[in-house]
Amino acid sequence: MIEPSLALYGDAFDQVETQVEDLLAATGVRYCLLVDRKGFVLSHKEALWAPRPPALDSVATLVASNAAATAALANMLGERTFSEQIHQGEQGAIYVESVGDVALLTLIFDSSVPLGRVKLHAKKTITVLSEIMRTLKEAPPIKFDADFGSNAVSMLDDLLG
Amino acid sequence: MSTINFAAREINCKIVYYGPGMSGKTTNLKQVFAKVPGHLRGEMVSLATEDERTLFFDFLPLDLGSVQGFKTRFHLYTVPGQVFYNASRKLILRGVDGIVFVADSAPNRLRANAESMRNLRENLLEHGIDVKEVPMILQINKRDLDGALSTEMIRAVIDPKHELQWHEAVADQGRGVFETLKTVSRLVLERLAKGQ
Ligand SMILES: Nc1nc2c(ncn2[C@@H]2O[C@H](COP(=O)(O)OP(=O)(O)OP(=O)(O)O)[C@@H](O)[C@H]2O)c(=O)[nH]1
Numbered sequence: 480m481i482e483p484s485l486a487l488y489g490d491a492f493d494q495v496e497t498q499v500e501d502l503l504a505a506t507g508v509r510y511c512l513l514v515d516r517k518g519f520v521l522s523h524k525e526a527l528w529a530p531r532p533p534a535l536d537s538v539a540t541l542v543a544s545n546a547a548a549t550a551a552l553a554n555m556l557g558e559r560t561f562s563e564q565i566h567q568g569e570q571g572a573i574y575v576e577s578v579g580d581v582a583l584l585t586l587i588f589d590s591s592v593p594l595g596r597v598k599l600h601a602k603k604t605i606t607v608l609s610e611i612m613r614t615l616k617e618a619p620p621i622k623f624d625a626d627f628g629s630n631a632v633s634m635l636d637d638l639l640g
Numbered sequence: 641m642s643t644i645n646f647a648a649r650e651i652n653c654k655i656v657y658y659g660p661g662m663s664g665k666t667t668n669l670k671q672v673f674a675k676v677p678g679h680l681r682g683e684m685v686s687l688a689t690e691d692e693r694t695l696f697f698d699f700l701p702l703d704l705g706s707v708q709g710f711k712t713r714f715h716l717y718t719v720p721g722q723v724f725y726n727a728s729r730k731l732i733l734r735g736v737d738g739i740v741f742v743a744d745s746a747p748n749r750l751r752a753n754a755e756s757m758r759n760l761r762e763n764l765l766e767h768g769i770d771v772k773e774v775p776m777i778l779q780i781n782k783r784d785l786d787g788a789l790s791t792e793m794i795r796a797v798i799d800p801k802h803e804l805q806w807h808e809a810v811a812d813q814g815r816g817v818f819e820t821l822k823t824v825s826r827l828v829l830e831r832l833a834k835g836q
């Protein structure tokens with residue numbers, strides 16, 4: 480449909496998880512997320528010492544929408560895109576950078592963490608992630624059982640009455 | 641197309657509530673938020689103006705449970721209906737898996753309903769999609785209004801060929817809200833099962 484389906488599985492998924500984990504350790508950030516352009520979380524890691532993260536669904540949605548709005552602005556101004564986004568507050572910051580056309584790498588960290596270090600490591604990770612994403616094959620179609628439809632409907636009945 | 645995360649065994653679908661300004665899109669999401677048990681839904685995010693008109697979108701994540709070992713999650717969005725927010729509407733349509741078109745029964749909103757549907761078709765086309773490719777259902781809202789337009793008249797301007805399933809609703813009283821959501825969810829899941 481509108482967006483090519485992005486199916487992370489098997490080796491590619493494991494590699495992405497490792498990259499995100501390594502980036503978390505190298506930078507000292509609180510949370511490290513890979514989000515798709517539709518606003519769904521593909522991978523998430525958090526530092527052991529970090530407090531519980533805010534609602535990740537909401538973070539992912541706002542990051543993706545913000546990126547979409549920024550890209551639309553760039554187009555209006557005749558730019559192909561604007562590069563990374565940084566929002567700095569008093570206590571912390573959020574850094575978002577594109578991973579090709581498919582995903583967004585998002586790092587949330589305390590202001591004690593030097594931004595230069597975050598950027599440096601993030602850019603390295605993005606090079607690797609882009610390569611992994613590039614080699615993603617079309618997802619194998621899921622084989623749903625014959626009763627998938629009726630199962631789905633009864634699930635909806637349970638939930639919505 | 642839905643994002644399928646095989647490793648985490650998740651199916652993620654995006655449902656967008658579309659329609660003219662003030663037709664009751666945000667009200668639908670508020671009702672779902674209020675009535676679905678807390679452990680099945682996340683926070684509702686609303687990017688709105690001071691006077692509660694949607695500026696960018698409303699967002700509500702729902703966990704529908706597991707089907708065939710896949711955790712099924714729906715992300716519900718509304719668009720801003722006001723005509724001049726079209727740039728935002730286009731962005732929200734990105735990656736849509738199902739649409740609820742919320743029409744307004746107020747007698748002076750017939751044209752607004754028709755124009756919003758045309759705007760939807762145009763915006764989808766800009767993404768390279770024919771409106772017929774997307775599972776869509778029509779909700780005819782505000783049935784409680786004095787002098788409400790007949791459903792026939794509303795369908796005649798929005799869906800003249802009668803291709804869409806439809807529900808009547810009084811969204812601010814919760815009437816028709818779940819029925820609508822259930823129908824669009826079913827359409828989206830059926831389509832998924834067909835492997836499209
Ligand atoms: N009478 C009546 N009023 C309704 C109904 N549903 C919603 N409303 C009211 O209509 C007004 C607008 O509703 P919203 O849900 O904010 O409309 P919207 O479609 O999100 O509007 P935009 O964000 O501008 O696109 C609110 O005052 C609602 O309480 C209904 O079924 N009947």
Ligand SMILES: [Mg+2]
Pocket residue numbers: 665666667693694718719720721
């Ligand atoms: Mg609204």
